[in-house]
Amino acid sequence: MSMSAAATLAVAQSEPDRLAVVIGNQDYVGIDDLANAKHDAERFSAMLRDLGFTVFDGYNVDRQGFEDLLRASILNVTEGAEIVFFYAGHGIQIGRRNYLLPTDVAFDSVYDLPVESVTLDRVIELLSARGKVHVAIIDACRDNPFPDKVLAGNLDASLFETKSGFDVFQTPLNSLVAFSTAPGMVAYDGKGSENSPYTAAIVNAVSAAPERDILSVFAQVREAVYNVTEGKQVPWESSTLVQPFQFGRSAKATVAASAENTVPVSESGTTTRQVAAPDFPSEVTLSVAYDRQVALGPALAAALDQSELPPITVTSVPDQGLVSVRADGVLYRPILGERRATELAATLRDDFSITVQSNGTEIPVTVLLEMEVNACDLAAGDALDPGSVGFYRLPNEIEVAYALEACQAAVQAHPEEGRFSYQLGRAEQAAGQLRESFQSFQTAVTQGHIRALNGTGRFLISKRIDHQTTGIPQNPEGALALYEKGIEAGDPFAMHSKGLHFLRNGKNAAEREMGFELLDRAAELGHTYSMNELGIYFLTKDTEHFLPERGLRYLQASAARQDIYGYYNLGFVEANGLNGPKDLNAAYQWYLKASEGGHPFGPSTLGRMIRRGEVPGQGDAEALVWYDKGLSRGDGWGGVNAARMVLKGEGTTVDVPEALIRFAKARHLSNKKAAEAALEGLQGHSAIDVAKATQLLLRDMGAEVVVDGAIGPATRRVLAAMAAEANLPAPADDRLSELETAARIYWAKSPTRPDLF
Structure with a gap:
């Protein structure tokens, strides 16, 4: 996969961004290769770059490569963008849906469809979710490479034959989907090194008149393809466009953009005519903060030893982004890609070239960028987050203390940035600060951060948190409404959350089918x-x-x-x-x-395997360690099983109070059957042992109490104060009630990770 900046650097400020995803799949692993799909995609990419598009292109892309390209597009699409998707390669129709085939496609099982192919209408929905206009061009209706296959595509596992050509489908508002041939028909490949008739016709028509409206362009393309194939291939389009779209910008916009590239600018947007210094350095280094877009004007002016930026022209593009000189300043926008933060350095580098006007001459200057990644992005960035800068940690990879400190500092420095509010919420959730996490997610929602819709919704719908002690309301309907907003914005996490709810809890077949569709759609994005x-x-x-x-x-x-x-x-x-x-x-x-x-459940599962004698060389002591680790992660059965072992002295010495502590903790976790077993385990023990368990647990939580098996006024005052702090009622004057209250306080102080369940 390559991600290349557009060749046209300066654009009028009022124009929307222009982004393209181009894929050319030609060399397949298990099916027949195509002659010119890669060549078609390369020529189309070159045309779009010349017309000012930022192009994400991939050639001979496998299934995970498809995911990478689509995930990159999620990160880089901005509100109001104009988006073009071009695909050349194998494609087939199965049932009433159309599928694009990665180069490693292998339908060895009737159930391989969702993990081996990419659904066309989902790609279009994803790319059009936040854009202003979306155009999809599909040059893929060659012969069916799987003529004898039947595959399952729906929840009910009904089987469908694969078919050549593509079927008609509903397109999103303000989009156009163009196929190389009519529904159900086959398109032709180019001969030798030539482009296909369809791609060649598009490039020729656009190159001749790039400012022409797209509907007029495709009318010409249809006529050209019909003629060159002697009536055997007729391209077809489905349009819901309500606004005009042209591949090229108007001459007026081009002139304006060119002029902006040579006008001295300040970050306030005012222009000045300043006498330049006689000499400028041949190379300058700008140290700036990495962000979705970075204002370079002040730093560049300072590096040139000027009070305001003199007239400049950008002469070479950065390797990892694009630069535009606008009336309101010089902007660098990195081309974002998903990267695991655990494998990333804190400083990123890029460079580009400019010429600076000085007394009628143009002096070349190389600009080196040293961009410091915010520690919060590295500590708590989320995967597939459309509002992030592309760096992520999975929930189990968050280093709590580091993430809390970094994100608290980021929010303090940038209080209006929704990304940092959301990432602070992730850090707080990992730290067990659920009330604070919920509040941070809510703040991020008000700041327009898309992923925070899902984070807030999961708190509202979760059955794994104590809504009383956290003060977080339980509102499933509100959660579903938030998920829907996230889905409309193309967030795969919202697709997952709503899909999971309806697949598990759907009241009828239609709701469960909707749940499956949403989950399968998110899975297709990896x-x-x-x-x-x-x-x-x-x-x-x-x-x-x-x-x-x-x-x-x-x-x-x-x-x-x-x-x-x-x-x-x-x-x-x-x-x-x-x-x-x-x-x-x-x-x-x-x-x-x-x-x-x-x-969370893995440790207890290992403990059970060891206890059953299924792990050679390991015994009760190792099993007890795994059970306790499971309990610490919120697995109630881990606590019950560990408590039973301690009562019998298996893997350790008999210690009734320690066993009761484990039972009490398991009693107040979300697994109902484990909680019932824990309650049974708490019965029939002496008041002294129960009291000792309470005192030991309080002491483990930092309380200064004497462990003597007698709950007196001092211990009860401590217990009541800690309960009030956790938003819990004081316990009854009963030994078992006191122990259970202490266990609830424990989980309020050290809650389990709902993001891990």
């Missing part, structure tokens, strides 16, 4: 949470949707993307023989990998 949810859905025994082979396809895709839940779920598959004979060693390795990555 959202591993959705892959796991769908995988488990089809691997649930004793249901009408138990289709292990289908579920396995999703889980394998998740694990391939290094997701801890994909690891865990594949362990489940191996342990239960859902992929052939049981393989306990393989199951142990998958569970271990998941647990080491922070999976």
Whole structure:
């Protein structure tokens, strides 16, 4: 994949941004290659760059490469953008939907469709979600490479034959979808090194008159293709355009843009005619903060030792962004891409060239950019976040203390920036500060941060948090409304959250089908949470949707993307023989990998395997360690199982109060069956042991109490004060009530991670 800046650098300030995603798939691994798809895409990319588009292009792109390109487009699309999508390669129709085929496509199973292909209408919906105008051009209707295949595409697993050509579908408002041939028909490839008739006709028509309206362009293209193929191929378009669109800007806009490139500007937008210094340095270094767009005017003027920026012309583009000289200043906009923050340096570099006018001469100057990435972006940036700068950590990768400090500082320095408010909320959630996290997410929503809609909604709908102690309202309907706003803006996390709700809780087949569609749509963008949810859905025994082979396809895709839940779920598959004979060693390795990555249930699962004698060389002591780790992550069964072992002295010495502490903690976690088992385990013990457990737990939380098995006035005052601080009522004058209150205080102080469940 390559991401290249547009060749035209300066644009009129009132014009929307212009972005294109171009894919040319020619060399396929398991099916017939195409003759000119790559050549077609390259020529189309070159044309768009010449016309001022920022182009994200990929050639011979596999499935994960598709995800990368689409994720990059999510990051870089701005409100009001003009967006063009071009695809040349294999494409087929299955049922009433159209699919684009990555180069590694392999339909080995009837259930491979969602993890091996890309759905065209979803691509169009995604790219048009935040743009002003969207144009999709598909030069893909060659022969069907899978003529004998039937594949499942819907929730009910009904099978459809693959067909050549594409089918008609509803396009979003203010968009145009253009196909190289009419629905159900086949298009022609170019001969030798020539372009296809369709691509050649488009490039020729646009190059001849780039400012012509697009509908007129495609009328000419249709006529040209019809003539050159002797009536065998007739291009077809579906349009909902309500505003004009031209591939090229008008001559007036071009002149204005060119003029802006040579006018001295200040950040206030005023122009001056200043006598330049006789000499300028041949190279300057600007140290600036990395952001979605960076104002360079003041720093550049200072580096040139000028009070205001003199007349400049940009002569070469940066490698990783684009620069424009506008009436309101000089702007650098990085081309954003998703990068794991754990693997990223804090300083990024780029460079470009300018000429500075000085007494009638033009002096060349190289501008070096040293851009400091905000520590909050590195500490708590979120994956697939359309409002981020592209750096992310998964929930289990957040280093709590570092993230809190970095994001608190960022919010203080930039109080109106929704990105930092949201990322602070992520840090607070990881730290167990759920009330504060919810408030930060709400603030980010008011600041227009799209991903915060999902974060706020998950708090409102969650059953895994104590709404009383946190003060967070429970409002499922409000959550669904927030999810819908996120979906409209193209956020795959909102797609996942709403899809999960309706697949699990749908009242009828239509709601469950909607849930499946949303989850499958998010999975197509590489959202591993959705892959796991769908995988488990089809691997649930004793249901009408138990289709292990289908579920396995999703889980394998998740694990391939290094997701801890994909690891865990594949362990489940191996342990239960859902992929052939049981393989306990393989199951142990998958569970271990998941647990080491922070999976909440993985530790308890390992403990159970050890207790059953399924892990050679390990015994009760190792099992107890894993159970306790599971309890610390919020797994109630981890606490129940550990407590039972401590009562029997298995893996440790008998210690009744320590066992009761584990039961009490498990009693107040979200798993109802584990909570019931914990309540049963708390019964029948002496008042002294129960009191000692309460005192030990209070002391573990920092209270200064004597552990003597007698709850006196001093201990009760401490307990009542801590309960009030946690927004809990004081306990009854009863030993068991006191212990349970202490356990609730413990979870209020050290809550589990709802973002990990």
